Amino acid sequence: QVQLVESGGGLVQPGGSLRLSCAASGFTFNSVTMGWYRQAPGKERELVARTNNVGGTTLYADSVKGRFTISRDNASNTVYLQMNSLKPEDTAVYFCVAFLVRMYWGQGTQVTVSS
Secondary structure, eight states: OOEEEEEOOEEEOTTOOEEEEEEEESSOGGGSEEEEEEEOTTSOOEEEEEEOTTSSOEEEOTTTTTTEEEEEETTTTEEEEEEOSOOGGGOEEEEEEEESSSEEEOOOEEEEEOO
16 A cells, blocks of 8 residues: 655754655655645645656746755655745645555655754
């Protein structure tokens, strides 16, 4: 079965960095577009970044362009989200997503940006 396990969240000060990881299993990872969504309290879930199956095409939300970088390692079935220059408004639960016939979601990891 499809499994997506996120890690790397935590508490960080404004201006700091975090790297999220998502370990995937149960499907042919190198054939699938992967992405990261986030959901802040009281807000709708939103797409943060997406990468095609080989990492050659990426898409970012305007709010994170220039600060976040999505990447993937198809050898280890892992997708990453490097987050730099973090702001308080980046505080949210971050979800790893696999774009299969339908979307599969991880359990989420909390990112809190606060001084």
